[in-house]
Amino acid sequence: MSLEQKRRLVTELPGPRSQELMERKLAAVAGGVGTTMPVFAARAGGGIVLDVDGNQLIDLGSGIAVTTVGASAPRVVAAVTEQVAAFTHTCFMVTPYDGYVAVAEALNRVTPGDHEKRSVLFNSGAEAVENAVKIARAYTGRNAVVVFDHAYHGRTNLTMAMTAKSMPYKHGFGPFAPEVYRAPLSYPFRDGGLDGRIAAARAIDQIEKQIGADTLAACVIEPIQGEGGFIEPAPGFLPALAAWCRANGVVFVADEVQTGFARTGDMFACDREGVVPDLIVTAKGIAGGLPLSAVTGRADIMNAPHSGGLGGTYGGNPLACAAALAAIETIEDDGLTARAREIETLVKERLLKIQAADGRLGDVRGRGAMLAVELVRDGSGEPDPRLARDISRYAHQRGVIVLTCGTYGNVLRFLPPLSISDDLLDDAFDVLTAAFEEIR
Structure with a gap:
């Protein structure tokens, strides 16, 4: 150092x-x-x-869980230095480059599950969450989205609607996107240590009664909540919720923006209970401090949107892609x-x-x-x-x-x-x- x-x-x-x-x-x-x-x-x-x-x-903050591998990790610094000398941008949707493809391949490899996957890259966690909802809606043909008490998913209009806390994230910024519903979370410290499976049954009962599975495109949850207070649901909550989603054709989305990339002692927080999400959203620790985010998931779901329906000018910027590959290598090799x-x-x-x-x-x-x-x-x-x-x-x-x-x-x-x-x-x-x- x-x-x-x-x-x-x-x-x-x-x-x-x-x-x-x-x-x-x-x-x-x-x-x-x-x-x-x-x-x-x-x-x-x-x-x-x-x-x-x-x-x-x-x-003790890592730029809010971003510089997981360090704020000047040697592999990241070297990779970005090499890339910036080659080119800083061409837009992957205009003239693509191999760094984007290599990051997608790496994400398909390291995220939970051994099924066929696809990935798409964006800039921020909120942008990725919003696109995960778009993908789920395109795949299911449904509109409703369920999120949970104390959730934080971002600051765009849709993700503000998905976020629970008003001040400072939502106050004065409405109206918000419709068709977003909230269900009770397992919160062991404040629900008397309620068994995770019982807490999941409580949430599912509310979802079925107030929304209905046949209108629900996606269930979006942080495996361990971030801004909401680092709330870790009781064991059994996430697996029960994911199983209900699979049984009802609902896309189970794990928002691992803050928990991903070794932060929780596993590569992803879902790994601890063997939960395999349909879609997983990543950002923050993905690229050693450079702006990058992603949605990774089952190939049939990810391929549902029409050509041109996903993307963005800066999504998967070549500098951020170089940093991400170096960050993942650092996590694995070190x-x-x-x-x-x-x-x-x-x-x-x-x-x-x-x-x-x-x-x-x-x-x-x-x-x-x-x-x-x-x-x-x-x-x-x-x-x-x-x-x-x-x-x-x-x-x-x-x-x-x-x-x-x-x-x-x-x-x-x-x-x-x-x-x-x-x-x-x-x-x-x-x-x-x-x-x-x-x-x-």
Whole structure:
């Protein structure tokens, strides 16, 4: 690593250069674009983000699960450098190039299931989710889409309708796309640990009564929810839901935008219970920080839209394709799924130790390097968003990048790059331990 892998603060945060840049940001960038920290990055690598004032911050966010292989992974840097010297763009729909085809082949190979598959590439997770719905509608000839409580699927009009949380994602932006319906999720911490199969039966009963399988094109679900609070359904929930979809001709879509590419200790979160989705949506960790997303799925479903019905000018940009191939190679050759499990062991041990001494940590959950703690008012189970804000602010001031999430805003989430060292994780959770001790 060219960056020393150590937390170091040389100024208060934000430093003077970051403050100057924030003034420029406020004068030039639309006010709707917020920032978690008022600190501007200069370089990043391993588990460190270096800011413009020379401070070195521990990265527990990975750009919201994007830089899974690191923010400057050597294979990715080399692949993009080579590609940018060849050409930056031709548009795959005009004069195609082999990088797009190679990424599609790789996705067809690594995603769940050994059936014949096809893939199509886009730019963002929301764009891919929206196209998965288009594909499902073309295949089934039906219109309705089912999503789940606490879901997050994006910021386009259709994906806003699919997203559960109003503020900040939906408030003031309607009306939204029609024919989107919501079903109850398995949420073990808040539904009394309801058995996954029973929770699935509850959801299916609502779907059948309120929508009807014969009108339903797709059931779209995050195997572990992201913005909704890193909620992991109880075992049995996803397999039961997928089986019902197969029995009723409904396209089962796994939104693995945040969970995909080794993040959860498996290549995909669906792998843990052997769930094979009809379509799988990927983005974020797919290309080491470059904008790329995809829909991959059963060949007969993927081929349902007419020629020209899918695509986009920048979809599968050659630089992003080169990065994706290098990122997948890095994950496979460097054993990063196993590394994610090692991170889970270390981080959960630290979080459970804090929880044992502090009743405000209501639930420690997640898998791999996608972990969270839900904060509550001591002994009540009532969500405590203030505590989440205070803890994250404490960490930020001491050079640890921590993100919050959840329908109630009371969840701290941890998404470190898989290239982070154990020493940095220990340092980061020393800071968080001190935060819980000091903040009351």
